[in-house]
Amino acid sequence: MRMWNEITSVLIISLLVSGCSVEQKLDLEVYETSAGGSKMQPVTEFTVGDDPLIIGLLPEEEYQKITGFGGSFTEASASLLNALGEANRKKVIEAYFGDEGAKYSLTRTHMNSCDFSLTNYSYAPVEGDNDLLYFSIEEDREDIIPFIKEAMEVSSEGFKIVASPWTAPPWMKDNKDWRGGKLLPEYRDTWALFFSKYLEAYKAEGIDIWGFTVENEPLGNDYNWESMHFTPEEMTDFVRDYLGPRLEEDGHEVKILGYDQNREHLEEWVDEMYRNKENAKYFDGTAIHWYASTYEVFPEALQYAHNKAPEKYLIQTEACVDAEVPKWKDDEWYWSKKATDWGWDWAPEKDKYLHPKYAPVYRYARDIIGCLNNWVDGWIDWNMVLDTQGGPNWFKNWCVAPVIVDVEKDEVYFTPLYYTMKHFSRYIRPGAIRIGFENPDKTLQITAAKNPDGSIVAVILNPGTEKKEFKLTLEDRSHGVIISGQALQTIIIGSASTNN
Structure with missing residues (x-):
């Protein structure tokens, strides 16, 4: 049994060293305003189902300066x-x-x-x-x-x-x-x-x-x-x-x-x-x-x-x-x-x-x-x-x-x-650069930008009456997010995010 554990450990270390990617969790803050009465309220519920919508942020795709x-x-x-x-x-x-x-x-x-x-x-x-x-x-x-x-x-x-x-x-x-x-x-x-x-x-x-x-x-x-x-x-x-x-x-x-x-x-x-x-x-x-x-x-x-x-x-x-x-x-x-x-x-x-x-x-x-x-x-x-x-x-x-x-x-x-x-x-501060994104759900409207301090911001509008669950991805990191029905949400990623 001891030998098996040693072999397993060696295999895991080898995979990591060889460059096998392991998805990491995004560090983010989320604020929401909704028809339900929230006003720039911090979102703390992040548990999503097994097959959520995937929304990807693409910081390498750069557009205009804000x-x-x-x-x-x-x-x-x-x-x-x-x-x-x-x-x-x-x-x-x-x-x-x-x-x-x-x-x-x-x-x-x-x-x-x-x-x-x-x-x-x-x-x-x-x-x-x-x-x-x-x-x-x-x-x-x-x-x-x-x-x-x-x-x-x-x-x-x-x-x-x-x-x-x-x-x-x-x-x-x-x-x-x-x-x-x-x-x-x-x-x-x-x-x-x-x-x-x-x-x-x-x-x-x-x-x-x-x-x-x-x-x-x-x-x-x-x-x-x-x-x-x-x-x-x-x-x-x-x-x-x-x-x-x-x-x-x-x-x-x-x-x-x-x-x-x-x-x-x-x-x-x-x-x-x-x-x-x-x-x-x-x-x-x-x-x-x-x-x-x-x-x-x-x-x-x-x-x-x-x-x-x-x-x-x-x-x-x-x-x-x-x-x-x-x-x-x-x-x-x-x-x-x-x-x-x-x-x-x-x-x-x-x-x-x-x-x-x-x-x-x-x-x-x-x-x-x-x-x-x-x-x-x-x-x-x-x-x-x-x-x-x-x-x-x-x-x-x-x-x-x-x-x-x-x-x-x-x-x-x-x-x-x-x-x-x-x-x-x-x-989204002056000097920010709008970046690309992937959004397969056309009922959600999204934009995203990278601030001069390196933080990344996404703003999402859900005009539908039902809440939406999705996984937000950035490179090899991701995080589950829930947006209420009839809600506007701002997601900030990075150490420079501003407390509300």
């Missing part, structure tokens, strides 16, 4: 934070930017007013002031600037800001109106100077602007609120001949993102922006929105844009549950297929199929996952904070934000959309 995730500094959000008590104001800002929160890394704000402003205003109100001698960001000093500065104070890793104009001041436009119209040719120099002045003014406040979009929604919004129209050719000409040279001459190092509207028109815009080296010189990337559909991410258009300019940024700069009033402290609504958007009523008949009722959590998670899996490198939500009406908004264009507040009662509601954003923004 720029970041976050939301937008609007006058609406900033004014609401001003109206809250100090404790709740700090609570919201910490939740978005603090080390224990969502750690937003990529944000947006508006230049001049937008629909989520309290009134119409411009930093250049004086007609005929072609040299912008009276340019002033005074309008932002009570709300947007303090909001940004407090976020900067609590953000240990910092964040990037993209600034977008909805319109030039009416006196520079052919229709002399806040809504619609085009920039008059004689003011192209002045409008380019406006961007430079804005950078300098914010720099003087201690705020660096990382990038611009040239125009929010250049195709317009049916003249409902602030807008200014460009064709692809007009925007490209303005950037090539005016904006790019002005920023370069003034010594500004800032990214310029073209387009900035829905994805169904993306191809014609990138065709013009990147038609030749002269056109492409000052464009650092392309910005997109999601409002053309409540479920379709337009993967072919995203792939086309990436292939047209693979070295350029492709950033989702705006998304929200639009045309809805927020549901106050009703988590179930955000997980249910009850929401509608503008297209439910107003889309052309041929496009109505793109706008069915939807579950807000699924819409967010599906879009972020779909965007990442089709070369998008940054994803920015719209308002960070709105009130129970879905405003304030001077046009009464009510929408939903991840955080809803009741300023009269000094109450804050973190909707499931906040936790949905946090699943991505907290754990």
